[in-house]
Amino acid sequence: QQREELDRMSVTRALETVEHSHVAVIMIDASRGLVQQDKAIADKVCKQAKSCILVGNKSDLLTDKEWEAFRLKVETDLRMIPWAPLVRASVLTGQGVEEAMELVVEAGRWRRERLPKAPLNDVFQDALMIRPLPRTKTGGLQKLRYALQLETETPTFVLHMNRNVQLHSSDQKYVENIIRKRWPYTATPLRIQYKGPDKGKKQQQQQDGSAARPHVDQRKKRSPKGGSRRYQ
Template identity: 30%
Template sequence: ELVICVVDGTAEPTPADREAVQLLRRSDKPVLYVANKVDSPKQSLYAKTYYQLGIDNLFELSALHGQGIGAFEEALVAHLPKPASAPPPLGGKNSPRIAVIGRPNAGKSSLINHLLREDRLLVDDRPGTTVDSIDSLFRHGEEDLVLIDTAGMRRKRSVKGGVEGLGVLQSVRSMERSHAVILMIDAHRGPAEQDAKILGLAIERGRAMVIGLNKMDLLSEQERKEAMGKVRDVLSFVPWVPIVTVSAKTGRGVNKLLDTAVRVVGEHNRRVTTGQLNRFFSEVLEKHPPPTHAQRAVRLYFVTQAQVRPPTFVAVTNFPDHVHWSYQRYIVNQLRERFGFEGTPIRVRYRGRKRDE
């Protein structure tokens, strides 16, 4: 269905190259032409001589060093056949969908295996769902949950240009189909930069979050305190995300972890009435009014909740573009203090007042 023609980008076309291109141009197959080993502008000059053969588009890249791979991958994916129709999702319309994410050996597989050994109802492994995850439906208490089981997150070999870890891409795909994320962390190794990056992506995509701190049963009391402190220190930008200590291998704490995941999904769906919000805002403004802008008072007239998943609020003000960032953060913190919203991002948008308001 697709031909990839790879040539040496450090040399001019050979007779064999010319013959191959002529043959491919006469065929009715789509072709992606790739000039490999292009690591410098000088080598790029050689690669461009292939356009003389009638090639419309040539991808210049270095397979060894990862340069130019991204554009080629996008073109390759664009040529892949699309499934005739996507299979229907598992579970009911309101079944919580929870992605379990973790670096290799963090305990993700042990957690999944412990849960599905007895509770599995159905595994969705049909083509067209996803290339790197499996959805499993099982009963937890009175609720059907859909677990999105991803492959362990592994980082690609470091290459020039800073290619992102493959695991991050897998995690993003799983997040986009989930309501909540369980991030498994090995208590022995502690959190890493990649764990912080995954939680940051979850915030951007508005997903609820829980941290499962695994293998805590193997640590002493002092080591447990240190492990918990390290997680809170490295992931200090999400103090509102609950941490549950577990042993995925023995099952200790697993029910509490799932209970917490279900709870944060509920917070993710939580709606606060406009009356409650405006009473809250009146108290907040009286206690701490917003900073002025250009010596003029910034007024917040009223607030309403626009949506859930994640909870999103709209505040009407006379200076929507000049509400100080520190005051915006203060408003979010006050919303958490009053209404909870455990484990879920909160968004507050500011807009100007309309004439009829």
């Protein structure tokens, strides 16, 4: 009973820390596996839209096969934060610790990143020429007029559309990945809002990262390349 009370106090402190943080690190005992406390903290990270790195500690005690099973379990049970990379680590041996800290620094930088309007629209225009957005149920075309970044902390983008959008979750993911393919926003969630022509009404949804949990080697910041086009 005393152990349970200590666990509750620990989780309470962790949740309070998440609320006041920009980048959260969730350290999971890989030798024990996920516990309810880990899921509670991940849920808080999701609701607060925090950048996050998952650290699988004591991974030196696991075989490669056991680690793969643990990784798949994390991917399934913590699917509410798919933007959070998982680092194989051991505090005892130092494995993965430097890698995790580098990700924390990079995530903090991406949370503050503001993309210029012209390169952002160049990327969308090129991508949507190759794969346009699907038609509505009534056959109407869904076209992007222009996109811009509204906020940092958490990065928020507004897509101004020719109509109120009707997008399947897979199409929403495609739109998000257009941004991430050029600017990965490491370990960081993105909010994407759709603004139709009707009375300036916004259709807002928070999208939750790449379809698969990002690999930790996708960490190098990519700068806009080439020229830019003008947008009215």
